[in-house]
């Protein structure tokens with residue numbers, strides 16, 4: 766606890782737009798935490814995200830953050846799974862078009878890969894795993910998941926969100942890409958919103 770009565774929690778992500786989304790959702794569903802970012806702690810070796818699934822990568826990032834800072838640590842691993850690409854880019858979403866990471870190049874590559882895929886086979890979903898690590902071993906680790914179903918459109922649209930949002934239309938709010946939704950609309954249906962809302966009560970019980 767800090768003097769203000771809040772619990773300090775390290776958020777181990779280098780993606781500023783993802784961090785902004787997480788902070789927004791956490792403020793509503795896990796009030797009373799003070800988020801400590803990667804720039805607020807002494808630099809540590811950030812791990813390679815080489816697990817085969819989202820849960821594994823979220824745990825890798827959260828364990829490294831907890832080990833380095835001693836603070837309860839949250840990490841998100843997420844990505845877009847495209848049916849016509851057998852679930853890819855999936856855990857490779859951030860680096861789909863190779864280094865250095867670029868949302869714009871990733872989107873251009875994805876559009877090219879789906880060029881000949883007809884509308885009825887452009888299904889896709891976002892997935893998000895969020896890990897909270899505040900101790901060693903299974904007792905100190907919680908992982909929650911969220912998912913958002915939809916499809917990939919044929920041209921980029923919208924200014925909001927980040928990553929593949931400009932190419933994705935969600936089944937729950939059709940007609941606009943998730944980059945054209947308000948922040949509140951995206952949070953209400955997103956993979957990240959769903960995961961963090963599930964984490965809220967668990968984390969509230971743990972972080973006291």
Ligand SMILES: O=P(O)(O)OP(=O)(O)OP(=O)(O)OC[C@H]1O[C@@H](n2cnc3c(O)ncnc32)[C@H](O)[C@@H]1O
Nearest residue numbers: 778779780841842843844845858859927928929930
């Ligand atoms: O690992 P950290 O440091 O948190 O940052 P990152 O950007 O590398 O994050 P991930 O490894 O989890 O990769 C997730 C990628 O999936 C995409 N993605 C995840 N959530 C998304 C969302 O809500 N909207 C659009 N694209 C998203 C986006 O391209 C991200 O770069």
Ligand SMILES: [Mg+2]
Nearest residue numbers: 779814842859
């Ligand atoms: Mg990453």
